[in-house]
C-alpha cells in the first residue's frame with residue numbers, strides 16, 4: 062500500500078449507489094489515500110464530498126485507472142464490460158456492482174459473511190451480487206450450514222432505489238402528481254409505480270422468469286457453491302424508496318427447529334433478528350433503511366412440506382445490497398493482504 066492508504070476510484074460516483082459507496086468508504090474508515098470520482102461527461106463541473114472535502118467529478122476515460130489500487134464500479138453493465146477489464150489490466154482491482162461478470166466461472170461473486178474464502182484477485186475483477194440475492198444468502202447461510210437447504214421459494218418486494226436515482230425521482234413525482242391531480246410522468250418503469258406494484262424487474266426470458274428472478278436463482282447457487290439447490294423466485298417492484306423485503310420459504314435436508322434458527326441467526330454476522338409479531342415487531346423497510354445489517358423476522362415452520370421454514374428478510378438494498386457489501390469486499394482484500 063501507499064504511505065497512507067490506497068488510491069481508490071468510484072465509477073458512477075454521482076449515482077444512488079456510487080454516492081453511497083463514497084459515504085460508506087468514509088463511514089467505515091477505509092484507508093483511502095486519494096479518491097477519484099468518476100462519472101459521465103454529463104457530470105463534469107459537479108463536486109462530491111468525501112471526508113468533508115469537495116472533489117470534482119471527472120469523466121470516465123480509458124486512462125482513468127493509472128496509479129489506482131482499487132475501483133468500485135456502479136455505473137451499469139455496459140460501462141463495466143468496457144472499463145473494468147481496462148482497469149484490471151492496469152493492476153487496479155475492480156469490485157463491480159453490475160451483473161456483467163457475476164456468472165463468469167473465473168470471477169468470484171462474494172458476500173463476505175457467506176463465501177469469503179472464494180475471494181481471489183487473480184482475474185482482477187470481483188463481482189458484487191444482486192441486491193436481493195445478497196440479503197437472502199446472508200440470512201440463509203447459517204441455516205444452510207446447519208441443515209442444508211434443498212429448495213428456496215422467494216418473493217421479493219423491491220424498492221425503487223435499486224433502479225437508480227431517476228427511479229427515486231419518478232416515484233416522488235408520481236406521488237406528488239397523484240396528490241395534486243396532475244398528469245403523471247412515466248419514463249423509467251413499464252407501469253405507474255406510485256400506489257402500485259408489478260412483478261416485472263428486468264426483461265422476461267424464454268422460461269417465463271424475469272432477469273432479476275434468474276439472477277437470484279443462479280447467483281444463490283454460485284455463492285453457496287450448490288448447483289443442485291432448487292430456487293424459484295418472483296421479484297416484484299413496490300413503491301418503497303429504500304429497503305427490499307423478501308418472503309422466503311425453504312426446505313432443508315435435515316430437520317431444524319424454529320428456536321434453533323432464531324439462535325443461529327441471532328449470532329450470525331451481519332444479521333439481526335426482529336421477531337415478536339404480536340407486538341408488531343418484525344423488520345420493515347422504513348426502519349431498516351440506512352442500516353448495514355440484514356434483518357429477519359416472522360420465522361415459523363412451514364407445515365406444507367417436510368422440514369419447511371418460512372421467514373421475512375429485509376435489508377437496505379443500496380447499503381448491504383450494494384455499497385456496503387462492495388466496501389466489505391474491499392475490507393476482505395485488505396484483511397487477507399490481497400491489495
Ligand code: A2P
Nearest residue numbers: 073074075076077100101103104121136225226
Ligand atoms: P452521470 O450522473 O454522469 O450520468 P444511477 O444508477 O443512480 O442511475 O447512477 C448511474 C451512475 O452511472 C451515474 O453516476 C452515472 O453518471 C454513471 N454513468 C452512466 N453511464 C455512464 C458512462 N457511460 N460513463 C460513465 N459513467 C456513467
